[in-house]
Amino acid sequence: MRRWNGWGEESTSMELPGSGRAFLAEQIGPGLALPDASLDSVLARVPASRLAEHPLVLREPMDRLLHARGQSLADWLAMREGEFGRFPDGVAYPQSAEQIRELLRHAQATDCLLIPYGGGTSVAGHINPPAAGKPVLTVSLAHMNRLLELDEESLVATFGPGANGPQVESQLRARGYTLGHFPQSWELSTLGGWVASRSSGQQSLRYGRIEQLFAGGTLETFAGPLDIPTFPASSAGPDLRELVLGSEGRFGILSSVKVRVSRLAEQERFYVVFLPSWEQGLAAIRDLAQARVQLSMLRLSNAVETRTQLTLAGHPGQIAWLERYLKWRGAGEGKCMLTFGVTGSRAQNAASLKLARRLLKAFGGVFTGTLLGRKWEASRFRSPYLRETLWQAGYVVDTLETATDWSNVDNLMRRIEASLRDGLAAEGERVHVFTHLSHVYGEGSSIYTTYVFRPAASYAATLERWRRLKDAASRTIVDNRGTISHQHGVGRDHAPYLAVEKGELGMATLRALASHFDPAGRLNPGSLLQD
Amino acid sequence: MRRWNGWGEESTSMELPGSGRAFLAEQIGPGLALPDASLDSVLARVPASRLAEHPLVLREPMDRLLHARGQSLADWLAMREGEFGRFPDGVAYPQSAEQIRELLRHAQATDCLLIPYGGGTSVAGHINPPAAGKPVLTVSLAHMNRLLELDEESLVATFGPGANGPQVESQLRARGYTLGHFPQSWELSTLGGWVASRSSGQQSLRYGRIEQLFAGGTLETFAGPLDIPTFPASSAGPDLRELVLGSEGRFGILSSVKVRVSRLAEQERFYVVFLPSWEQGLAAIRDLAQARVQLSMLRLSNAVETRTQLTLAGHPGQIAWLERYLKWRGAGEGKCMLTFGVTGSRAQNAASLKLARRLLKAFGGVFTGTLLGRKWEASRFRSPYLRETLWQAGYVVDTLETATDWSNVDNLMRRIEASLRDGLAAEGERVHVFTHLSHVYGEGSSIYTTYVFRPAASYAATLERWRRLKDAASRTIVDNRGTISHQHGVGRDHAPYLAVEKGELGMATLRALASHFDPAGRLNPGSLLQD
Structure with a gap:
């Protein structure tokens, strides 16, 4: 069973050896555990759904609870405390493009919001219902997970958008192929989510980022379907794939995804x-x-x-x-x-x-x-399980990442690390900070920083600690020529920082595109672009 | 001196050996030359400019003549006959971003159209003044051709948009670097033109297409400047570079271009x-x-x-x-x-x-x-000179290109070749057709087809022959899963075929973007999107 209040399978966990515990205690002090809420107590607090009945819409508390939060640290603290905030009013599992279109029509007819949902692995607040406003219907693509077509000569595979990492790879491997896209969230995250959030895998050096793997497909929008055919390359005007990549559910819902695959390597x-x-x-x-x-x-x-x-x-x-x-x-x-x-x-x-x-x-x-x-x-793929392990030991761990040109990599890493290391100095708390570079390019590198700190005496105070650290690091990134995200996407957590890199006209352009595809603003409001 | 009515330097020409002439005669019959117009006769027919005086605007007939036509076959026939059609009413050579912005303001104030101009090498009608309507000011970026900055650690170079191939390479080579972008038009075409038309160079297999080389820069638009900072990669929403790439002067005018360069290879x-x-x-x-x-x-x-x-x-x-x-x-x-x-x-x-x-x-x-x-x-870089050589020998040569997935390459090549080979059968004319594949990708390949035919008895009838061939091949391409262009861009010649691959919503999206950046439609109307 997948954990309802944390990462991954309940049966999987990482060990923290005694030497590791001693090391952390030496770095930032002994661990301090906060009490977890029980599932029953949270379920009891799921309010009545505001959505009308519809054959595609489930309104059971358990479905709604399991789709209410992603895996950001704010999500984690909310889930552990049992204070979920908003729940979606229902969850739909469409099985076809036609059913996705039916859900778009339904949203229009009943004046509700839609949140496209892949694996729920966002660490940037992509799938959280907005704090207030219209009823929210979360659209899980989990049932659209099949390999639909494989062009073995062109190495192009067509998938349902909800196929997660193991589903993508097992269906391809059975025929001798691989997508080669292995983000750390691979066990749970989905192809559609990778595309919508511009994901990058651990072996992007060979296989490319999802931008290079995404060859075409269909985005269902309020302005009609955007069908993108596959070409190996084209100079026929701006590339429409690039509007879908990183659209984070604001422009539409993917109903099929075509990707470039590789033969399994020797x-x-x-x-x-x-x-x-x-x-x-x-x-x-x-x-x-x-x-x-x-x-x-x-x-x-x-x-x-x-x-x-x-x-x-x-x-x-x-x-x-x-x-x-x-x-x-x-x-x-x-x-x-x-x-x-x-x-x-x-x-x-x-x-x-x-x-x-x-x-x-x-x-x-x-x-x-x-x-x-x-x-x-x-x-x-075990690192995400480390949060559970450290939590049990009384520590909070989070990661953040950016990318910048080589001439700035060392400078930016040092500044990010300093902003975190000193981020809780006012309360006399130490933060253990370390970094790796991966996803290297000719022009520069991603910078992936992990930070560990102790919870405060309450959940609210712990969240406040995180907010301070996250904001300090995010400001440091965008003020020092880093992108606010190299692989996690923008979501709601990074949206306040996006304008620094996109600029005034860039932001206006993204807003114009959102209005073009979704005039009423029903699709995932607050993600990517602040409202 | 650059030829006023054809390709390249007057001092450069290719030889057609006797065996070649005999071969062509055997394939499609003996050559048939049409008379060329003289420069003086054309200059005498340049009408008065409709543009007001402005310190940045030249209104001399010679400047206007030299910027009236590109290098498509329709352009070629017009230039050889001396029937240029519309000339721009003036040519400006801005030297800075500020001067480009001044020209945008001037266009607004005087209600004229702007055509951004790089090397004038378009083979798809990118820079031709529209047939009727408002006065036209062509904006040549030729004087903005310097290497402005070189980050040797990150391998990022900043250029003026008007640097042509030799200017780009000589300034980089002097410091031990290369861009590695070598389209066949390299001697004359410019960095800004490559970006605006999504160009691909002969060594794209190593260096990538211009999409991979273009790292950022500034686009001056009627809605303000779009400043795109450099990152090695980013997942922060849709990539704004991709809106500039292939925009063909519809969204704005590039005032600086940052590119990824390489150290010169051993x-x-x-x-x-x-x-x-x-x-x-x-x-x-x-x-x-x-x-x-x-x-x-x-x-x-x-x-x-x-x-x-x-x-x-x-x-x-x-x-x-x-x-x-x-x-x-x-x-x-x-x-x-x-x-x-x-x-x-x-x-x-x-x-x-x-x-x-x-x-x-x-x-x-x-x-x-x-x-x-x-x-x-x-x-x-000599192939483009072949048109001059064959023209002298009484033949017309043109090329066209597409790209498609591997499973369709052979099929599409055969259909394109057949559409051309049989394209003039009604008038009993043979067409000599041949093809190469270059720019190979894991997913597929470009298909580059050359066709040689004889002029008819008049320019008008020759143009009509070309139109029939070009239309037959273009329809064949888009009806058979090819992109209307892999490397030449859309311009005015390919615009009628674009909707097949972009789809209804895709076309509406491109139009929405054009209106967003240029509400009054002053920038290069007719290119990319038909009016």
Whole structure:
């Protein structure tokens, strides 16, 4: 069963070894747990639905509760406390484009709002009902999850928009293909959600971001269907796919999604290299990206993340042995862990590995082979479960991310980390902050920062702590040439910061598009564009 | 001096060897020349300007004549006959964003239309003044051609929008960089024009299309400036760059363009391989693209293009020797020439070459080394001059192009070729047609078709022949899942066919955007969207 008040499957959890607990206590003090609300108490507080009866609309409290919140930290605190705020008034599970169109008509006829819903994994407040106003119908695409068509010559697959990561991959793998899109939320998030929020997967270096994978499909809008045919490339005017990508449910609801797939690769390997310092690591991954070495993933943890990960991994004896070896090879205090993958034919991988090792060696990299790479692979979708683990141990963890040009990466990372590290100084609380770079490009890199702090004495005060940290970091990002999001999207949480990067005319343009597709403003108001 | 009535520099021309002339005569009959108008006679017919005096506006007949027509075949015939139709009423050469804004204000104040002008190389009628209506001011960006900023860490360069290919490359090369964008029009076309028309260069396989190279910049619009900052990637809502790309001067005028550049590669090589048949060639380049072999260009000529190119190359003795050799190795009648390039470090290129040769060998490819590749390289920007050469010999040549998914490439190519080959059958005229595929993608390929026919007895009748051929091919493209353009853009010539691929709502969306940025419809009316 999926957790009603947290991430993922109830049967799955991560261990926090004793050494990890001690490490956190040393960094920010002993943990402090807040009491969780029970499901029954929350269910009892779901108010009556304001929606009329309709064969496609479910109004049961449990359906509405399970679609009320995403996975942002604000959502998490609300769910754990049992203070959900607004619930949708109903949930519909359309099974076809025609049923989606019927729901659009129904919304118009009954004057309600629609919130398109994929996997409910948003960490930026994409699917939360607005605080007040008209009745809300959440439209879950979960039942439209099939592989509908596969053009094996052109490597184009047509899916229902609600297919989640495992559904996408299992249907493709059965025929020898992969989409290769693996965001950390992969187990739960959906193809339609990836498109609507401009998602990026861990192996975007090989497969591209969802922008490169999304080949066409149909968006059902209040102004009619937007059908986008597939072309490998086109110079026939502005690309309409780019209006759908990142539209976050404001312009319409996807009823089918065509994606570019790949044949399953002959071989895939992940390796770990330790660099002696952050500066050398940074220069190395920039060079790898700019030299177009064919890797399928690349990730560089800064020194604090490296130390934190090695400590939280447990097995202190083995880690101590590893650290002695690394120190002897020149990667001691301040070392940074770099993980990279090669995916392709054996011959391609051998060539890429050779190029990568040669380049990394020039920066003092100590190659440790595939052992730690396999560990990364095995736990690649486990990080979101860490929030549950740390919560039980009395800590709050959140992540945020941006991307910026290489000339600004180090500066921006340091400023973001400082804004978080010092963010609770006024109340004498420490924040443990660490960062990795992944999703590298010739022009720059994403910056992915994790921060851990202690809950306050109440949920309200804890939320207030988070708000202060999140706002400080978000301001730092947009004031320092970072995008407000590289992969999480805008939602309601990032909407206040969007205007800095889009500019006045850019914001007016997005609003004009929203009015064009949805004149009455029924679709997901408040997400992407503030109301 | 640049030709006033044709392509390129007057001092540059291509030779048509005797064997080539004989070949064409055999294919479609002896050439038939039409008389060219003189420059003086045309200049004498430039009417008085309807524009008011303004310090930025030149109203001299010669300026207006040189900016009246692009390089489509309709433009060509008009220029050779001396029947230019409409001339712009003036030409402005702004030197700054502020001067562009001043011209926007001036257009509003004096109720005139603006046509943004880069290199005047459009082959789809992008820069032609509309047939009737308000006075027209052509805005040439030619004086805004400088490299303004270079971020060597992030590999981002800021240029004036009017920098043409040689200006872009020479300013970058002086510092060790390249943009790597080489459309066939490179000698004359400009960065701003590439962005506005979604151009693609011969080495897009390595450097990407202009969509991948365009990182940001400023579009001056009637609704204010649209400033787009650079990010390596972003999930912060729809990507505003994509509205500028392909906007064809309808939304605004670029005042600066930021592009992603590359360090100059250590080594670059072009190779030629002959495949025994079209089917084998097609399968080979699809596999090369889908296996992500790191090539920098890839082009496959069909059998007729191969034969035509070998014949037009001259040196019949050497070619005969080559053909005997190829036949002995299994590539005889029906053989197809494949050209590919590798660009990168020596180690990367060696690895890619090995992978490519191994794959091509499996399809019966006969490798001929770099000799013909060097020939391709030496004449890579010469093809547009061929129109002049053939015109002198009494033939008309035009090209058209599309892109489609792999499963449709062969079908679409055959249909396009048939529509052209049989297009003048009613008047008993033959058309010589041949095709190459270049710009390959995992999903599909561009299809680039050249057709040669004889002029009729008059210019009007010749234009009518072209119209019939162009319309037949364009209908064939859009009715058979091709995009109306992969690299030439829409302009006025392709605008009637655009709705098939954009759909009703797509067209309405583009119109809504045009009204949003330019409520009075002053910017390049008729291009992209029909009026």
